[in-house]
Amino acid sequence: MTEAQGGGSTHIDVVCPFCGLGCDDVSLKIDGLAVEAGEGACGRAAALFRRSQASNPAPRVGGSDASLDEAIAAAADLLAGARAPFHAGLGTDVDGVRAVIKLAGKVGGGVDHYASAGLFRNLSTAQRKGWVATTLAEVRNRCDLLVVVGPDPSESFHRLYDRVTPAKGRFVEGVRRVVFLGGEPTAEAKTQLAGAKVETISVPEGGLVDCLSRLHALVAGTPAASGDPDIGPLATSLKAAKYGVLAWSAASLGSDGDLVVERAAAVVDALNVETRAACLPLAGRDNLIGANQTFLWNVGFPLRTAFSGGVASHDQTLNATEAALAEADVLVWTSSFRPELPPESDARLIAIAHPATKFEREPDVFIPVGQPGLDHAGLAFRTDTVVAIPLGKHRDSGLPSVADVLKRILEQHR
Ligand code: SF4
Numbered sequence: 001m002t003e004a005q006g007g008g009s010t011h012i013d014v015v016c017p018f019c020g021l022g023c024d025d026v027s028l029k030i031d032g033l034a035v036e037a038g039e040g041a042c043g044r045a046a047a048l049f050r051r052s053q054a055s056n057p058a059p060r061v062g063g064s065d066a067s068l069d070e071a072i073a074a075a076a077d078l079l080a081g082a083r084a085p086f087h088a089g090l091g092t093d094v095d096g097v098r099a100v101i102k103l104a105g106k107v108g109g110g111v112d113h114y115a116s117a118g119l120f121r122n123l124s125t126a127q128r129k130g131w132v133a134t135t136l137a138e139v140r141n142r143c144d145l146l147v148v149v150g151p152d153p154s155e156s157f158h159r160l161y162d163r164v165t166p167a168k169g170r171f172v173e174g175v176r177r178v179v180f181l182g183g184e185p186t187a188e189a190k191t192q193l194a195g196a197k198v199e200t201i202s203v204p205e206g207g208l209v210d211c212l213s214r215l216h217a218l219v220a221g222t223p224a225a226s227g228d229p230d231i232g233p234l235a236t237s238l239k240a241a242k243y244g245v246l247a248w249s250a251a252s253l254g255s256d257g258d259l260v261v262e263r264a265a266a267v268v269d270a271l272n273v274e275t276r277a278a279c280l281p282l283a284g285r286d287n288l289i290g291a292n293q294t295f296l297w298n299v300g301f302p303l304r305t306a307f308s309g310g311v312a313s314h315d316q317t318l319n320a321t322e323a324a325l326a327e328a329d330v331l332v333w334t335s336s337f338r339p340e341l342p343p344e345s346d347a348r349l350i351a352i353a354h355p356a357t358k359f360e361r362e363p364d365v366f367i368p369v370g371q372p373g374l375d376h377a378g379l380a381f382r383t384d385t386v387v388a389i390p391l392g393k394h395r396d397s398g399l400p401s402v403a404d405v406l407k408r409i410l411e412q413h414r
Contacts, residue, residue, distance in 0.1 A: 007031050010038075011394045016045045017093075017337060017373040019157050020284020020383035021136070028374075030395050035374065042158035048338050049374065056355045056399055060366040068367065072405065075350045075365045076412035078330055082348075085109035086328035088321045089342065089353075090303075091286035091335040093378030093391060096402035097294040100334060103406050106413055109328070110306035110319035111295075114340060115285045118251030119292060120316050121258050122281040123302060131265040134245060134278035135384040136163055141170040145241035146178045147234070149264050150208060153249035153282045154189045157383070164247075164280075167195025173242075179234060182208045201229050209256050212263035220270035238271055247280035284383030286337040287372075293381055336369045336402050352405050370399035 002011050008031030015024045026040035028049060035051040059071035066074070079085060087104050090097060090113040104111050113119070125131060139146065146165060154160040165176055176196045178185075182203035185193065203211050211231055217224035218235035238244045246264045253260050264279060271277035283289065292303050299305055301314035306324075317323060325331065325345040332350045333342040339357040342349060348364045351357065355368035372378035373391030378401070380389050 008034075011392075014040075014394060015373060015389050015391055016041065016049075017287065017371075017380045017389070017391050018045055018048050018285070020282070020287075020289060020381075021157050021159060021163055022380070022382040022387065022389040023159055023163070024389070028394055033395065033397060035395060044158055051374075051395075056397060057366075057368055059368065060363070062364060063362045068400065071365050071367045072408045073412060075332075075352075075367070075409045076414075078348055078350060078364060079103075079107045079332070079409065080414050082107060082109075082330040084328050085330040085332060086321070086324045086347065087111040087332045087334070088325070089114050089333045089335040089340065090288075090291050091337045091340060092291075092402040093287060093336075093372035093380055094290050094294050094388070095378055096334060096336065096372070096406070097287070097291045098298065099403040099406035099410070100332075101295070101298050103332070103410050103413075104307045105310065105312075106410060108306075108308050109330075109332075110304065110324045112304050112319060112321045112324065113286075113288050113291045114321065114335070114343075115251065115283075115288050116292075116303050116320075118249065118253075118257075118283045119288055119303070121250035121253065121261050122283055123316075124258050125262045125265050126281075129262065129265065131281075132268050132272055132278050133384070134280055135386050136280075136382070138243075138278065139164040139245050139247075139280055140166065142172065142243040143169065143245045144172050144174070144176055145237055145244045146176070147238070147244065147246045148178065148180045148183060148185075149212070149246055149248040150181075150260060151183045151249070151252040152180065152185050152189055153247060153252065154186055154192070156249055156252065156285065157282055158188065159192070160282075161189055161192035161196075165193060165196050171243075177237070179237075181234070182211065201231075201234065204228060206254070206256070208253075209259045209263055212260065212267060216263060216266045216270055219267055220273075238267070238277065239275060242276065244268075244271060244275070244277040245280050246277070247282060249282040251283060251285075280384070282383050284381070286335070286340075287380040289383060289385050290379065290381035290388070293385065333363075334369075334402050334406075336371055352402055355399065367405050368399060369402050369405060370397055372401070375399050376401045
């Protein structure tokens with residue numbers, strides 16, 4: 001919805017695409033090219049939406065300004081001579097991901113999202129053992145005991161508790177409890193949790209897997225070794241809860257994150273024998289979840305899939321960005337939500353990227369693109385995977401989308 005105002009306009013109920021919570025109550029004040037976020041935007045969203053009246057940079061080829069046509073031709077030329085291209089970043093909407101898949105299918109090479117490490121931690125448990133996962137709305141309406149496993153996810157998902165633990169849940173009787181297991185709520189989180197009973201259980205460094213293993217044994221009714229901390233009272237509370245939820249942000253778990261996720265999912269499984277419980281596995285920055293979903297329905301494999309001779313093959317180790325870049329000779333970097341930097345690499349660089357990106361090394365080809373949800377409409381996925389969030393166009397910047405640019409590069413590919 002838009003309201004005209006003096007020299008500009010105010011757009012209300014704007015959907016925010018950045019962290020995966022998909023807050024849809026953000027207001028934006030637009031005046032020409034300038035953008036200022038107001039109500040509903042967390043600090044991260046306000047910084048990422050902010051734009052000045054300064055005009056956007058021109059595309060560049062070899063460090064010199066070029067027309068869009070020249071930059072597209074140069075990118076197509078570079079890809080025509082590529083022996084081992086790799087497609088990374090992938091910070092784009094669903095149409096942009098589709099276009100990356102089409103380009104990679106034609107020119108070859110693997111595809112990964114820059115923030116996929118946490119997603120694969122979650123997927124490794126979901127693929128091997130399955131899990132009972134829930135949605136943001138279910139937590140909000142039904143969860144009477146939320147256990148936050150590991151570091152506070154609201155450091156990355158800023159309005160998390162505003163969204164999932166308001167003082168009153170539709171079907172929650174009494175005061176909601178939130179227990180931080182092995183982490184501390186941030187000051188902002190404490191404010192958002194004002195209506196809930198908040199507790200913290202300290203866990204010695206590296207002790208989260210052991211702690212969750214003992215919790216699993218206790219809720220499953222099998223003998224559990226004693227240890228530090230005493231996890232018995234939490235097990236009792238979870239068994240007594242009507243709808244317990246274990247939430248985590250896999251990206252912020254340590255090197256044993258895979259095991260933490262596996263044990264947390266096992267606790268939820270055991271609880272479901274006698275009561276109701278679910279996991280809330282958080283991941284999703286810059287449409288990570290949408291990129292993975294788009295891969296699943298278009299290719300049949302998740303991210304970290306490579307194309308060669310028209311055949312797709314998935315390998316989550318070999319096709320991870322860092323590993324694949326050791327062999328790549330051309331890196332196609334896409335990042336339209338924020339000025340994320342491409343990883344260090346000796347590969348030639350085609351950057352289809354946010355106009356404010358400050359590169360550490362000048363790309364061979366740089367094409368500035370618009371942000372989905374500001375400069376053009378598009379679709380992204382929320383962190384709980386069940387909702388595709390429609391992103392709107394709120395200003396005329398003249399910047400093309402990632403999908404537009406990649407389609408034109410593909411048309412010119414020989
Ligand atoms: S919490 Fe996430 S979705 Fe909500 S305003 Fe902040 S960055 Fe945007």
